[in-house]
Each structure stands twice: as C-alpha cells, then as structure tokens.
Amino acid sequence: MIMMRNLVLLAASLTVLALPMTARSEDRGRMLYENHCVACHESSVHIREARNVKSYADLERYTNRFAKLAGVEWSDAEKILVIEYLNRTHYKLNH
Numbered sequence: 001m002i003m004m005r006n007l008v009l010l011a012a013s014l015t016v017l018a019l020p021m022t023a024r025s026e027d028r029g030r031m032l033y034e035n036h037c038v039a040c041h042e043s044s045v046h047i048r049e050a051r052n053v054k055s056y057a058d059l060e061r062y063t064n065r066f067a068k069l070a071g072v073e074w075s076d077a078e079k080i081l082v083i084e085y086l087n088r089t090h091y092k093l094n095h
C-alpha cells in the first residue's frame with residue numbers, strides 16, 4: 001500500500017516536472033496574484049480606462065508597492081512572476 005502511494009506521488013511529481021517551465025511559471029504567477037491580491041481588488045482594476053499603470057516600470061512599481069502594503073513577503077522571482085502574469089493577461093506592455 002505504501003509502495004503504491006509512493007509510486008503515485010512519484011508519477012505526479014514527474015508530470016509536474018515535465019511541464020514546460022513557462023507553464024509552471026504562468027500558473028505560479030496567477031496563483032500568487034489570486035491568493036494575495038484579489039482580497040483588495042479584482043482584475044477589473046487592471047482594465048479600467050483610468051488605470052494608473054502606463055508602462056512596464058509602473059507595473060513593477062505598483063506591484064512592489066502593493067505587495068509591501070499587503071505584507072506579502074514574495075521573493076524577487078515571485079514578484080516577477082506576478083508582474084509577468086499581469087502584463088500577459090491585462091497590460092501587454094513592452095519592457
């Protein structure tokens with residue numbers, strides 16, 4: 001029984017590792033945003049006409065600012081994943 005459970009866990013781990021890094025990164029950025037950001041605002045804030053983010057640098061600045069205000073302790077890599085997720089799904093800014 002234990003051996004079968006270990007085989008299932010191994011198979012699941014290998015499946016995740018077989019995903020392209022970009023797919024896992026995209027999922028991680030979305031998950032971080034959904035778990036920490038939507039408590040204060042939903043994604044409609046990113047598509048409103050009078051939005052504050054006008055450049056990729058603005059997006060970085062606002063993401064860092066609000067992560068700090070929310071007390072989120074993301075690594076630099078996690079912040080980049082969230083920034084890239086937001087840029088890919090809402091802003092489509094050049095950087």
